Amino acid sequence: MANNGSIKQFIVSKVNYDKKKILDYLQNGKKEAICPKPTYDIISGKMISTSFTVLTDGEYIWKNDLPYYVDKYNIKLPQSFIEKVIG
Template identity: 35%
Template sequence: MKIADFFQELWPQSFGSPAGSLKDFLAASPYQDDQKIAEYLLAGHDIYSVMGSSEDVLGSGKTILGGDSIYTDGEWLWRGDLWFYVRTHHVKLPEEFLAQIRESNYAVPAENEPQLIEIAKYVQKNL
């Protein structure tokens, strides 16, 4: 399973070795299509839902509703607050993930229930 926002501040070690600190993946400027990317992230299939909010780990003082939830498009996983980090802090995403988002014309693939069940089992095992 690929994790789009695999930063040490956001995921438990049980998922493997993170790409590094979120602070190391900040861009000076936003993606030109950051709004569409954020919409894609918000439209993902909900795999693990958490009520409540998470604090911005980069210190803005803002909280993100459902930030600890986990979403997928069937290939990638990401947290519910990733859209916030992309829009607010210009977090860089993996190029392979960005290419997939853009190639799909910013539309999350339709649900594949057996696949989503397997992804949910993977997430539950590692939380």
């Protein structure tokens, strides 16, 4: 997923996709790289993971904290990604 600025601009009150299906997909990506570095919620400052992982599905690449942000903050995702996952 492209980095297009602050995550705060992608927070919406309600998402237009099946959140559970998207979360399952994001959490089950292929691990490409793992680093033993804590990951923090950039909004609250809370530690959310003790490692930093990069995942992929062969087309998109994302960090292991993306499912957290999707679940907690209703992050708006690219429509092309949603269509790929949900069909």
